[in-house]
Amino acid sequence: MEHVGTIFGEIIWGLGEMAIKIFLIIVPLMIGLEILKGFGILEKLTRPLVPFLRRFNLSPAAGVPFLVGQFLGLSYGAGVLIQSSREGKVSPQEMWLICLFLSLCHSLFEDTLLFVAVGANLFVLVGFRLVLAIGVTLLFSRVLLPRRVN
Amino acid sequence: MARGWNNGINTFLILMRVMIPVYILITIVRYTPLLGWLSEFFQPAMAFFGLPGEAVMVLILGQGINIYAAVGAISGLELGIREITILGGMLTISHSLPMETMVIHQARVPVKGLLFLRVGLSLVSGITLNLLL
Numbered sequence: 667m668e669h670v671g672t673i674f675g676e677i678i679w680g681l682g683e684m685a686i687k688i689f690l691i692i693v694p695l696m697i698g699l700e701i702l703k704g705f706g707i708l709e710k711l712t713r714p715l716v717p718f719l720r721r722f723n724l725s726p727a728a729g730v731p732f733l734v735g736q737f738l739g740l741s742y743g744a745g746v747l748i749q750s751s752r753e754g755k756v757s758p759q760e761m762w763l764i765c766l767f768l769s770l771c772h773s774l775f776e777d778t779l780l781f782v783a784v785g786a787n788l789f790v791l792v793g794f795r796l797v798l799a800i801g802v803t804l805l806f807s808r809v810l811l812p813r814r815v816n
Numbered sequence: 817m818a819r820g821w822n823n824g825i826n827t828f829l830i831l832m833r834v835m836i837p838v839y840i841l842i843t844i845v846r847y848t849p850l851l852g853w854l855s856e857f858f859q860p861a862m863a864f865f866g867l868p869g870e871a872v873m874v875l876i877l878g879q880g881i882n883i884y885a886a887v888g889a890i891s892g893l894e895l896g897i898r899e900i901t902i903l904g905g906m907l908t909i910s911h912s913l914p915m916e917t918m919v920i921h922q923a924r925v926p927v928k929g930l931l932f933l934r935v936g937l938s939l940v941s942g943i944t945l946n947l948l949l
Binding site for chain 2: 669673676677680681684685688689692693694695696697698699700701740741744745747748749750751752758761762765766769770771777778780781782783784785786787790791794795798802
């Protein structure tokens with residue numbers, strides 16, 4: 667029973683820390699994204715991605731959740747994923763494909779470096795993960811769930 | 817600006833609704849023997865990935881909690897570059913499953929297939945890396 671106090675304390679402190687961290691990342695991120703959208707900068711940033719997205723049968727609107735999820739990871743990028751899905755600019759099937767790619771491959775360098783720090787091979791990890799995520803997403807978008815390109 | 821603030825607050829609340837219960841559950845589970853039992857059960861399967869039985873805890877912590885927990889467990893074991901690379905390959909593909917799956921679920925994306933693919937591909941990756949490296 668003496669564990670109960672420890673667990674309770676750990677939960678309160680851990681949750682508080684997590685909540686503050688997420689708040690400090692999510693709120694400025696969403697404000698920043700609105701500003702970038704207002705100036706049309708977001709569109710310019712995602713434009714180089716369009717040919718890449720098209721290979722996966724994804725429309726240009728998929729660029730923002732894709733980019734943010736890739737760099738910030740699923741938890742912090744979730745805000746943008748949730749918003750894209752609710753706004754309806756990205757179809758449910760596209761959302762599934764984006765989430766498939768992001769599930770397999772997000773925060774590519776941050777995650778990898780944690781393992782490299784304890785001795786893993788950087789090139790094997792990055793190469794393997796990229797090839798797998800691209801291969802599986804291509805397989806689903808072009809062979810298993812093909813759909814006309816807009 | 818105001819719209820960004822509102823979006824930020826909304827997203828924050830949605831994330832908290834998911835993360836708070838998952839976090840509480842994970843913290844409690846860490847104090848139960850559940851992870852130990854799971855490890856014991858899956859230990860014999862480690863041979864498929866060319867890993868020693870004790871590495872099972874790294875996989876369980878990574879899948880159930882997060883990469884930090886897994887990396888912490890790796891530093892406590894004496895593993896070579898090859899073994900750590902195999903573990904890294906398996907865990908970068910699939911990790912923090914309760915948290916990340918619930919977050920994707922909040923984006924109204926069906927998660928069952930994704931979860932199955934993630935875990936399946938992680939296991940296949942372990943076998944593949946064991947053969948390749």
